Amino acid sequence: MSGIPARADSCHREIVALEQVSYAFGSQQVIENLSFTARERDFVGLIGANGAGKTTLLRMIVGLLKPDRGQIRLFGTPAKSFKDWHLIGYVPQRKQFNPLFPATVREVVLSGLYGRGKLLKRLSKADALRAEDAMDTLHIGELADKRIGALSGGQQQRVFLARALINNPKLLILDEPMVGIDAETQQNFFHLLRHMHQRHNMTFLMVSHDMEMVRSYLGQEPKQVSGKLSFYVRHSHDLEDCVETDLLHTLRKEGT
Amino acid sequence: MTAEFFQRALIGGALIAVTAPLMGLFLVLRRLAMIGDTLSHVSIAGVALGFLINVYPVAVGLAFAIAASFAIEALRRTYRTFAELSIAIIMSGGIALASILFTVGRGYNMNVSSYLFGSIYTLDGTDLIVIAAVTAVVLAAALLLKKELFLLTFEEEAAAVSGLPVRYFNVLISVLAALVISVSIKIVGALLVSALLTIPAACSLALAKSFRQAIALVVIVGEVSVIAGLWIAGIWSQAPGGTIVLVMIAALLLSLAARKIRV
DSSP states (O other), X not given: OOSOOOOSSGGGOEEEEEEEEEEEETTEEEEEEEEEEEETTEEEEEEOOTTSSHHHHHHHHTTSSOOSEEEEEETTEEGGGOOOGGGEEEEOSSOOOOTTOOXXXXXXXXXXXXXXXXXXXXXXXXXXXXXXXXXXXXXXXXXXXXXXXXSOHHHHHHHHHHHHHTTOOXXXXXXXXXXXXXXXXXXXXXXXXXXXXXXSSOEEEEEOSOHHHHHHHHOSSOSEEETTEEEEEEEOOOOOOOSSOOHHHHHHHHOO | OOSHHHHHHHHHHHHHHHHHHHHHHXXXXXXXXXXXXXXXXXXXXXXXXXXXXXXXXXXXXXXHHHHHHXXXXXXXXXXXXXXXXXXXXXXXXXXXXXXXXXXXXXXXXXXXXXXXXXXXXXXXXXXXXXXXXXXXXXXXXXXXTHHHHHHHHHOHHHHHHTTOOHHHHHHHHHHHHHHHHHHHHHHHOTXXXXXXXXXXXXXXXXXXXXXXXXXXXXXXXXXXXXXXXXXXXXXXXXXXXXXXXXXXXXXXXXXXXXXXXXX
């Protein structure tokens, strides 16, 4: 019953599908009858006022909340029976971690690998290399042994992005990644995301406040408006196929 | 110093000095530092009941502590944003129950203060076996699941999104904490268990730069303080529980001073 729907055009595989999804906090209906599909290599920008349910929607997609009604499918599989969480990288909103937590940048980046697949297994040499690659890609290599709490907001954001990328995910979900970061770092960060979208087989789902940035890349008009949520979508079809499938290697080679 | 009771005290103390600070670090990092006090007071009620019904008191205390940790989880879910409420309620419940059971047991040969302030010199062979078993279980869990426990402690939601069974891990941490606390009572007493859980963690947080370091430091501080405390208490015949705690506080002051110098 599950399985990825067979399609001749593999680059249009369904990545996230919402079917008449509803969610309420108590008596307050936040999301009502929302249907939306993100396909492979889409960059979806999700815009909406405060309380429109943007974060709620992302949290439902990653399984932290259950929809009251409706169905969510991930990579063609109903979310309830979805097991391949390593395919999804998630960077939640404003990190609420304790700044005094004793953890180095390297330890946090490596923790992106600690899913079901690694349960009771030791980290391998290859895993350690992936972490180094991910950190180098995001230019935080020299911060590897620093305590995460000692970093600036922009650097921390890069750490969490590196953690999300270490699994080489097919779907990257970002919740307000630009909040609390200075303008220049925002530009760099957005440039990096754009680059990943254009050159790699990755699908993006990003909540953002910054209309300007979103419109400049995703177009002036939303593809879909549902309730208070607007979905801006850009599909990257210029498949300059990456010869290497490993995101981090290619990213580094191209040198952002 | 070579008396058999003192050797048993050293062995029991050395084992507890690994597990209690280790579990304490996880609890402190999850903002559950006060849970130690609660579980130990509930555990005391179990110990009292054990005396009354003539069952190995530490075992009954353990059962009570585990039940209390589940009750705390359940209450915590009801009062989601008031996590400390559940801890306070269960703690007073435990003390209330203990005080009643102690009154009922007045006629029995029950030494209340040995459980409130600890009686490490009265450890017997059975106690040592129980402590060793708990130490083995806690160390096995910590070694096998250290990656997952790190992620869960650092960011519970990320652990959930990675597909880890977060709920089972939470139960595991509660049960391990209950195990450690109920066997620690004999060493430092219910009133001071919390010190064994939190002070080494505080030392470690003051100095550690990484999670690895934090784990190593917490065990070193715990081990050194317990051994030194027992030694000093033995020489000057002081209360061992209290001496251990004072040594740990001295270690904390040293750690804070060391941090000042380094920064």
